Amino acid sequence: MTLVKTHIGRRAFIKNSGLAGGGLLLGFSFLNSCKPKQAEAVAAGIEMPKEWFEINGYLKIGDNGVVTIMSPNPEIGQNVKTSMPMIVAEELDVDWKDVLVEQAPLNTDIFTRQLAGGSQSIRASWAGLRMAGATARHMLVAAAAEVWQVPADEITTDAGKLYHKTSDRTMGFGEVASAASELEVPEEVALKDVKDFKIIGTSRKNVDGQKIVTGKPLFGLDIQKEGMLIAMTVHPPAFGLKLKSFDGAEAKKMPGIKDVFTIKTFKDDYTKSAFDNSAFTDLIVVVGNTTWETMNAKKAVKVEWEESPDADEKMQIFGREMKVRFPAGLESTRIHKTAMADKSKVKQNVVRKDGDPEAMFKKAAKIIERSYSCPFLAHNCMEPMNFFADVTDDMAVLKGPIQTPEIMEKSVSERLGLPVEKVDIQMSRMGGGFGRRLYGHFLTEAGVISQRVKAPVKLVYTREDDMTMGIYRPSYEAYYRAALDENNNLIAFHVRAGGIPESPLAANRFPAGAVDHYLAEDWSIDSNITVGAFRAPRSNFIAGAEQSFLDEVAEEAGKDPIEFRLELLKRAQENPVGENNDYEADRYAGVLELVKEKAKWGQEQSGVHRGVSAYFCHNSYVAQVLDMVLENEHPIVQKVTAAIDCGIVINPDAATNLAEGGAVDGIGHAMYSAMSFKDGVPEQNNFDRYRLIRHSEAPKEIETHFVQNNIDPTGLGEPPFPPIMGALANALYKATGQRHYHQPFISEKQIIG
Amino acid sequence: MANFTLNVNGKTQELDVDPSTPMLWVLRDHLKLVGTKYGCGIAQCGACTVHLGDNAVRSCQLPVSAVGEQRVTTIEGLSENGDHPVQEAWLKEDVYQCGYCQAGQIMNASAFLKTNPNPTDTEIETAMNGNICRCGTYTRIKRAIKTAAASASENA
Incomplete structure (x- = not known):
């Protein structure tokens, strides 16, 4: 007791x-x-x-x-x-x-x-x-x-x-x-x-x-109120542009339209929090009676845009005031790729160093070097961003989908000039979050609009707005190098990882602690394309890269990929290198042991190509085995077997559902999804060009097993998502004979056998 | 603007609206039936699926002027007490995560099962390929469709 x-x-x-x-x-x-x-x-x-x-x-x-x-x-x-x-x-x-x-x-x-x-x-x-x-x-x-x-x-x-x-x-x-x-x-x-x-x-x-x-009303977009108006915004078509002037006269004359005006999302002297991040803070607003009328009027607004200057913005990031640089210019994916590859080639900021990795690389019998990358991603919650606001002289009631209501209460209070006690933020069920709804500029926007029109307002983003207004998963690149001695022991490990605009490096995670000579470096490139947390931030790339690389190292060392990882984890458990390793090696090994047993690893069936991966993030451990078959030279994910240690499982079937979703979502993003840019303009703005995984591409079967223990529970929203990308890449290699290094895999190479 | 008389979920509805207005917005904004969801507006995600007669259609691409006297059924009208075999199967399999796309999935699945009461896995995948779920509940959706098919054949 x-x-x-x-x-x-x-x-x-x-x-x-x-x-x-x-x-x-x-x-x-x-x-x-x-x-x-x-x-x-x-x-x-x-x-x-x-x-x-x-x-x-x-x-x-x-x-x-x-x-x-x-x-x-x-x-x-x-x-x-x-x-x-x-x-x-x-x-x-x-x-x-x-x-x-x-x-x-x-x-x-x-x-x-x-x-x-x-x-x-x-x-x-x-x-x-x-x-x-x-x-x-x-x-x-x-x-x-x-x-x-x-x-x-x-x-x-x-x-x-x-x-x-x-x-x-x-x-x-x-x-x-x-x-x-x-x-x-x-x-x-x-x-x-x-x-x-x-x-x-x-x-x-x-x-x-x-x-x-x-179909009962549950979501933010479902909110209705007597006298409520619909608001939509018009934002610059490219990152690096801002509003110069506009003419809303024609739009205002259209049926059902109440007003067309501009707003500033924040006051000029306001210090944003990290969750106020927004690329476009001077917006044109169209307010109308119905969604369809407002959507049409939005297209009739005539706008002139101009390039925005370099900006160093003060931001409160987890209690610290920091300057975040948003450089001027119209950026393109082609140039991003070159810049990232250049960074990968030269020495960067050393975050962790154990032993003498350079000496080991000099005397290595074998060196394996690989680079991995991934594009920006849009969150694409199925319910586009929206929020309801009813602001009167002495009270602001806001309701809708938001992951950070307490933080947004402060932003809205500051912007509207009402004390926090007069700001009531209510939570609706959300049509997806994935990190996108941590960033609530749309609450402030809705509040300002309602205050201005003196009526209850529902701010609605179209899918195109949602996909082109920023807050993306950053684009990342990681360079790895491993040294093997003549007995195929891993004697040195080197990771150099960065991205636009942040690095995905987790320097103290596995295999740190399991290798005597270890070097981790990070780098970043500033950008005016805004980013934010996306389901398992940073891990959502680095896990797949690292787990693909370890697969190649195991292969070069002539070892079974699970046994290779278990050997390293044994080392980390019995005699860890360094003191800051932020994982428990026994629990890490535990999920690998469990997945090995449940997937019957080692009892391969002909025609079934298997990849394995394991990762620790957000306090939970996940190992996955992905079975792939080729049908008409096309890769089909036949089965995913997952082993998870998240401590006590509260609601097993719901937890299983999350684990299944994480696997599907991870396979989808690694295989199909990308945001790219040309002269600052997002090249995808809806699901015709932005690919999300569909029914026929999902695994045919997913089997989830939880480690039974009495450890206090940890989370599951994120941990099953990152490792599957490694299992996918490793199975693709077995199936096609080709390694895949650059996401989305579907566009990297013709995926055929 | 023009006057339309619509048959939605068995009820006659009169409204005065621009003829180009998609049924999605007629349902959501004018008739306050918000179970039908907006996801993309270009018939790529399936969140707005309703039945026109017996067929599953994307209501975001269906102008009100094209409906005429055809029956429109939304998720709210699929069954009187939420007990359509597909709804019951969804509850049994606890399919949803965020739940936003599921009305569209259910409407698509229920129309599909009418034309193919005993589908194979591949037929399910093909029929459901136009309905996106970002949470990744596809394997459960497939299971629920099979559960619904089995329960319908038991009761037949």
Whole structure:
């Protein structure tokens, strides 16, 4: 049994909610008024209580035992809206069928970290969610002890009921919820033992499933409000250009159009945070009654653009003020490629050095040298960027898809000149995030537009806007060099990695720590093309490059690729080189051992070409084996077998779903996707030219296995995504006899056998 | 602007709208049926799929003036209680991640199963190839379509 200190007050209050008086969270959401909520409960077979009692900010219990649990974090498809409340329900000891889930309002006093990023939701909130449930359970037990006049430690709970076994008495949570809500919050509460979990570790269906399959309003784009106008923006067609002048007269005359004007996304003296990043901050805005009318009027705006000058922008990046350079000029992919290749050829900034790598390369029996690269990528969330804003003189209500609501509350507050308490940012379900919605300039834009037109406004990006306004996965290149001695031992390893505008290097990750002589260098090239975190930032390239390179090194050394990695990991575990290695070698080896067993590695079938890869990022370990067959000389991914160590798995089927999606998404991006530029102009602006993986290209089968352990859980949104790119490249080599170094693989070489 | 009488989800709807307006925006903005999603606007992603008569069509490329008296069915009208075999299969397989593209996937799959109630894997892939899912739920979509096909044949 673990005792934890509680840190939530019973009366920790929910801002701007209609919660006073213990009622339903009316008013908080104009998407879900009381009625649908009730209908939903009826559909789920739940009878709504007559009265609710708020036990703490996370949950309230009805007089009939029904429980509403708040899901604190933004839902981008990573299943937190189901899995986070499952953790609260576990410690509360309630039956999951009696639970209703609601999206919590933004209130970090209660919910601490309300952010979707870095695969951290479950990991960072694990203790807090358990504490919230356990605290409520403790208070229910204390209330029952009062009623029954028995010692609290003689009372047990199970599935929403309290038991006093010696006197054979039973009571539902609902019967003491009122009394429990009047009690003081205990200072310390006991948590369950992992072995006693009844909800965690069992698969529970997505709480929004019914709404998704029946098309209920859930997403930002679905928001409607009486008197709401639609707003769209016109931005420069190329990076490196800005607005010179415009003529909106013709557009303004078009049917349904209210106004055409310009806005500045930020005030001139404002210091942006990293999450305010935006290439185009002088925008033309078209406001109209309907989306179609506004979309058409947008095309009728006449604009003159001019080149923007060099800019050094002050930015707050994780609490530090830094200067970020956005050089003038119209950039092209062709020139980027040459510049990156040049950087790869010469010595760069040394980030880590162990031993004497240069001496080892001089006396090596064999040296293997390879370079890998990848293009910019657009996030392409299926729901384009959008946000609703209703700004009045003394209040700003914004609602929509955002991964960083707390950070954006500050940006919006500063821009609109309203105190933070007067800015209410509400979270909708998101049609994908992948990192794109960490960068919320569209909230500020929506706020400014609503303030200007004095009406509720929904800002909508077209797909073309979404794809051409920036915040891309950077373009990266990595040069690798390995030295083998005459016995084929890896004696030195060298990585030199960089990109536009940042390096993907993770100098302290494997194989650092496993090789005596190790050198890691980084470099970067400034650009005016804006970038941002994209599902597993940096790892989403470097993992595939490194794992492809290790495959070649193993081949040169005449070793099985899994055995080769396991030997290195054994070294890192028993006698690590250096002290800053940021992985646990035994868990890393554990996923490789598991995937080896489950994929029956070594028992190859004829015609099936296999590649393996393993990576550690965002606190979780993933190994994947990819089986490829050739049909009519065309590579088909027949199967992916994955082994994952993310500690305790909260919701196994949903976790499996994420692991499957990560593999599909990774194969897709490595194989097909790219953003390229010519004279600053993005050459892709919709799905006719930007390729995303489609049904027929997805693996035919994906099998996922989790390492069973009792380690506190870590995340899964990102970790299954990066390594599959290596497994894909390695299987492609086996299938076609050709190594693939430059993503997207489909355009590098004719992919045939 | 022009007047149109539409048959959407079995209801007669009168509206005055520009004839070029795609059904996607008629549904979403005028009829407040937001289950049909905007993804690309150029019939490349399938998020806006609805049924015109019995056929799956991309509503972003279907001007309201081309609809005439044909029945339009959206995700909201696929079944009365969300219990169409395809919807039930989606729930059973817990297909979705973000969920945004799934209305289009379901509408495409349900029209497809009407023409081919017992499809092979390859036939499913071909029929569903126009519907993009960035979350990568393709393997589950395929499984759900097979589940729906099996349950329909059981009940036949």
